[in-house]
Amino acid sequence: QVQLQESGPGLVKPSETLSLTCTVSGGSISSYYWSWIRQPPGKGLEWIGYIYYSGSTNYNPSLKSRVTISVDTSKNQFSLKLSSVTAADTAVYYCARHRVVVAATPVGYFQHWGQGTLVTVSS
Amino acid sequence: SYELTQPPSVSVSPGQTARITCSGDALPKQYAYWYQQKPGQAPVLVIYKDSERPSGIPERFSGSSSGTTVTLTISGVQAEDEADYYCQSADSSGTYGVFGGGTKLTVL
Numbered sequence: 001q002v003q004l005q006e007s008g009p010g011l012v013k014p015s016e017t018l019s020l021t022c023t024v025s026g027g028s029i030s031s032y033y034w035s036w037i038r039q040p041p042g043k044g045l046e047w048i049g050y051i052y053y054s055g056s057t058n059y060n061p062s063l064k065s066r067v068t069i070s071v072d073t074s075k076n077q078f079s080l081k082l083s084s085v086t087a088a089d090t091a092v093y094y095c096a097r098h099r100v101v102v103a104a105t106p107v108g109y110f111q112h113w114g115q116g117t118l119v120t121v122s123s
Numbered sequence: 124s125y126e127l128t129q130p131p132s133v134s135v136s137p138g139q140t141a142r143i144t145c146s147g148d149a150l151p152k153q154y155a156y157w158y159q160q161k162p163g164q165a166p167v168l169v170i171y172k173d174s175e176r177p178s179g180i181p182e183r184f185s186g187s188s189s190g191t192t193v194t195l196t197i198s199g200v201q202a203e204d205e206a207d208y209y210c211q212s213a214d215s216s217g218t219y220g221v222f223g224g225g226t227k228l229t230v231l
Contacts (some may be wrong), residue, residue, distance in 0.1 A: 110166070
């Protein structure tokens with residue numbers, strides 16, 4: 001059974017860059033789409049963006065100017081960088097693996113999730 | 124940007140039927156998915172492709188679709204069903220993921 005684990009600093013200063021890594025175990029990162037999703041405390045889920053194992057990406061238009069998602073197939077990991085963070089970026093960040101239902105729609109649904117990691121933006 | 128609209132809250136008594144709606148202009152073109160999230164936990168898929176139920180999900184969970192609205196129905200609600208429920212889909216091009224704002228189901 002595939003497992004995902006987020007890791008990275010739990011505290012980031014305003015205006016700095018948030019960096020998280022998702023490590024995939026129990027399966028290969030190849031041939032799948034992978035997403036980052038976040039949830040501010042007490043609020044709803046927000047899709048941040050996805051990456052295919054080959055490196056192609058797509059980002060939420062509302063975050064696109066600040067987001068970079070990358071993949072390292074040799075380590076079975078993918079990563080998130082979110083620049084110029086503010087308190088509004090404080091959230092639990094989840095990584096997830098897609099299940100593609102329609103080939104032309106890579107979003108599909110999020111079949112496997114990490115447990116999530118809380119990142120607080122504060123000085 | 125594309126949005127999915129859910130009611131913020133739904134309340135039902137045990138044994139009754141709960142219905143949670145999700146509206147979006149692209150839903151006639153894109154499948155909808157439903158997740159259950161309990162406090163401190165990651166979301167769990169309860170319905171996929173509008174109305175399919177994953178293995179391990181109780182039969183009381185069902186989904187339907189009509190035009191620009193999809194509905195999650197929980198028949199014979201139990202106390203353990205109290206949770207937040209989110210619909211999820213994609214924009215009309217299938218390029219971007221989107222979640223509804225979430226519905227808090229309260230079992231009275």
